[in-house]
Amino acid sequence: MRRHRTAAGILMTVSALLTGGLVGTTTAQAAPSGTSPAPQAEVRTVPLAEQRTSRTFWTAERMRSATPLDLHLTPQAARSLKVPETSGSTPTVVPATAPTAFPQAGGPWTGDGAVVSTSGRVFFTFQGRTASCSGNAVTSQNASTVITAGHCVKYQGSWHTNWVFVPAYDNGNAPYGQWTATRTLTTPQWEASEDINHDVAAAVVAPLNGRKLTSVVGAQGIQFNGGYNKRMYAFGFPAASPYDGSKLIYCSGNSSKDFLFSQDHSLACNMTGGSSGGPWFTGFDETTGTGLQVSVNSFGYTFLPNRMFGPYFGDVAKALYDKAQAS
Template identity: 80%
Template sequence: MRRHRTAAGILLAVGALFTSGLVGAGTADAASPHTASGQSVPARTVSEAEQHTSRSYWTAERMRGAPSLDLLLTPQAVKQLRTPADSGPTTTVEPTAAPASFPQAGAAWTGDGAVVKTSGRVFFTFQGRTASCSGNAVTSRNASTVITAGHCVKYQGSWHTNWIFVPAYSNGSAPYGQWSATELLTTPQWEASEDINHDVAAAVVAPLDGRTLTSVVGAQGIQFNGGYNKPMYAFGFPAAAPYDGTKLIYCSGNSSRDFLFTRDHSLGCNMTGGSSGGPWFTGFSEAAGTGLQVSVNSFGYTFLPNRMFGPYFGNEAKALYDEAQAA
């Protein structure tokens, strides 16, 4: 998640929910547009050689050692966020019935259920440095689709390399293996201008030991155009203080629509760098650990340190998902 600050012209410091350290970057394959639902979906196909390199590259030590990327950003990372013309009116949260645990601003998930296995940490190299995000396995025709944030596959004009998904990550261990990407996809809006309203991405991962991802770890449902102002659960692997990337963290509470500059979801949450791309669920069952994914951890404002924002899954996100699950 990136933390933004306001200033004249609404200048925003682009920073964080992903983490990073030093390494050599891999060579990116050429990106090619795909077509889904009448919309061009930017994608990068990953070669088999890079897939093999990715799996061997990510040792337990490297996974544990990734610091927060926002500590490495330079003044050139400052950009302007333009208020969308179709932001719409401010909305308020209607009181709704919620589990007894509501609200939860950020704590280790001590429950069990499907979310423990479907969510995981994402690792990649970004402009010569190691980095991490979060992601989640969703139901799909290819049984191999991971949903994450747009900046977790492409950032500052560059597609990430050495990309892997580690479900149920725990302090350097990969109990269900490291799943290397065969294809990375994002929305046209994120690819063109890093539009924060469309900070969504998908990865298709290769089979491991002859099995597909969701046949091993299961999958969460996904929903599009589901509306605003609902009880939500958000999950991720924040790696910046006060967290260290070793545990699955969650927040819960009643969500609202961003009343400032975007049309995104808003939730009380103190997750930090590394949790970007982690799933937001509606209709979440604490007992079963299942829900419908409707967003991902994306960004925050520096003057609202305990709120997190995630993109609304509309038609653009559905086109992305449709293309990914067909790959």
């Protein structure tokens, strides 16, 4: 996605292990959300009529032409970054970019393994326009849960419609089919003020041809309260130049905690618009293509080019996941 000098923006894209992934709940470090119980997630139940429309809406041509939205954070969202009063101004925030991988900063994933089928593109209608993000299928009780970014399900006060997940998207082709959302969920903090620290969302998708999502594509494990400063792999389908959304892109490297304005993870990366919502993994095995998901592609600062940020999966993200997987 493009970076702007005076406006804030957010990215959009998707990603997802083999069946039998495990949920990690290590408490290596306290979550930034504190010790009080996390509030319940905000939910949109997708009307049956819309679900039926979504199943036929996304033609190959519509998917190819979907725009990686160049979104702008609201003033409330910018204030949620808690900029020091002495700074004199609010930082410009832009859509996340992909991590600077070793040996390359944002390159095609040429390996095999579960990540090829568990990750994918997310498509939806936003304010009358077709748009895209990324997402990832995770292990869950309902075998139907996709994790993505908050702005990939709701933005500027409006829930996105015609929401589908296309695992292993391949230049207009959907080798594992298009999975229609029955519910989309986001954190209360994103719902209330688009707080970038909680830019996380989930979708529960309907069965396809009588089978549930993770029985078809597999599922990655997920971890909460796992701490900072980890080796990370980030995946997504960036669709803004120099990328075109046709390939799964990844970055890898050592992450750190944002020392400026948010509580997010930070990773060197140059992914562009459309990669938002793509998964960040710790403990990733390049041979099997599996790991534990601990964040999603979320945003970047204009004054820190080639660096991406993703929300910390603490108690709030866990409450969101728990509500989604119980749906």
